[in-house]
Amino acid sequence: MENKPNKPNFTFSLNDVESEKLRQFIEIHKQHARHTAFGELVKVSFVPSTMGTHAEVQCLTCGETVGLTDLSEWDI
Numbered sequence: 001m002e003n004k005p006n007k008p009n010f011t012f013s014l015n016d017v018e019s020e021k022l023r024q025f026i027e028i029h030k031q032h033a034r035h036t037a038f039g040e041l042v043k044v045s046f047v048p049s050t051m052g053t054h055a056e057v058q059c060l061t062c063g064e065t066v067g068l069t070d071l072s073e074w075d076i
């Protein structure tokens with residue numbers, strides 16, 4: 001796909017605290033995971049809001065969803 005100059009690009013990232021939460025979630029859920037054809041274990045979602053971007057992770061086997069967002073970086 002062509003990258004149009006006036007279209008904003010979005011980059012989503014996790015800081016150290018959020019990455020550690022994700023790592024722990026994967027560690028717990030990989031014990032009961034049914035791997036899909038491509039080996040997906042969890043799904044990480046980034047949800048932009050008026051307050052900031054909220055990150056969450058969902059286990060593709062049991063469906064548990066946990067928020068990853070490190071609120072210490074939010075201006076609230």
Ligand SMILES: [Zn+2]
Pocket residue numbers: 029032059060061062063064
């Ligand atoms: Zn699970």
